[in-house]
Amino acid sequence: MxxxxxxxxxxxxxxxxxxxxxxxxxxxxxxxxxxxxxxxxxxxxxxxxxxxxxxxxxxTPAQQVPDLTVAILAALPSSPATAAAVRRRVLGTALRLALLAIGVAQAGLAWPALQRGAGAMSAPVHMAHETGAWNLAVAVAFLAVAAAPRLAAGALPFLASFSALLAALTLSDLDAGWVHVERAVLHVLMFVGVGLVATVAWRGRRRWRSAASLREAWV
Incomplete structure (x- = not known):
């Protein structure tokens, strides 16, 4: 062949x-x-x-070459978008955990009034029950937002108006001597929780605006 x-x-x-x-x-x-x-x-x-x-x-023996793995990885540009996403996720988790802790603490404040009818400054039993019910409702709102952050925007009007009115009345009662400082300090827990809910709602609105902008860009 x-x-x-x-x-x-x-x-x-x-x-x-x-x-x-x-x-x-x-x-x-x-x-x-x-x-x-x-x-x-x-x-x-x-x-x-x-x-x-x-x-x-x-x-043929292979030539010796330096190990450039570390240098190559160090030279790779970091992704700002990825780093920002990680920061947002960490912040979101921290906010939810803080709300969870405050919600549990707020429920702990409500429990004595609901269980024993024991209110501050010898309040009548029904008034103590009412106060406990309000505190427990606020605690449930905090826990709900911690579990589902999308609920923050809906819970915020109630929580913000209640806390603003309570703050004004507490300051007035302190000035008039109608409430003890120790009792007034307990309200700080709720004010901090409302601030956290407002932050969660604001972050959710920013994400919604970003998503809407992306949709408009693709249309």
Whole structure:
């Protein structure tokens, strides 16, 4: 068989030779490949040459190169968007945990009045129950926002108006001597919780505006 036609039938045999040198399946019976090499001088010479090149490559020692992994990773630009997303997620988690803690504490303040009817300054039992119910409702609002931040915007009008009115009345009662300082200080817990709910609502509004802007950009 002539060996001057590598682009014809010999091409398939040479692919098989290359595969066998790489330790792979030649894709044809080995006996057929060997018979071709025995009858095709061109493929036999090509096989010998390729085998020599392969052997030289395999036995040539690899050059020592420095480990540039650290330098390459340090040179990679950080993603501002990813870093900002992580910061937002951490802040959101911190706000929810803080609201959870304040909600539990607020419920703890409401429990004695609900359980025993014991109010501050010897308040009547029903007034103590009312106060406990209000404190428990506020605690539930805090816990609901901590569990589902999307509720913050809906809870904020009630919580903000209640806390603003309570703050004004507490200051007035303190000035008139109608409430003890220790009792007034307990309201700070609720004011902090309302501030956290307002922050959660504001962050949710910012996300909604960003999403709306993206939708408009794609329309």
């Amino acid at each position: 002539s060996g001057d036609d590598p682009g014809g039938r010999c091409a398939g045999f040479r692919e098989a030779i290359s595969a066998r040198l790489d330790g792979e399946s030649p894709g044809m019976p080995v006996a057929a490949l060997d018979r071709h090499l025995a009858t095709c001088a061109a493929c036999a010479a090509w096989s010998s040459l390729v085998a020599q090149v392969t052997r030289r490559v395999r036995i």
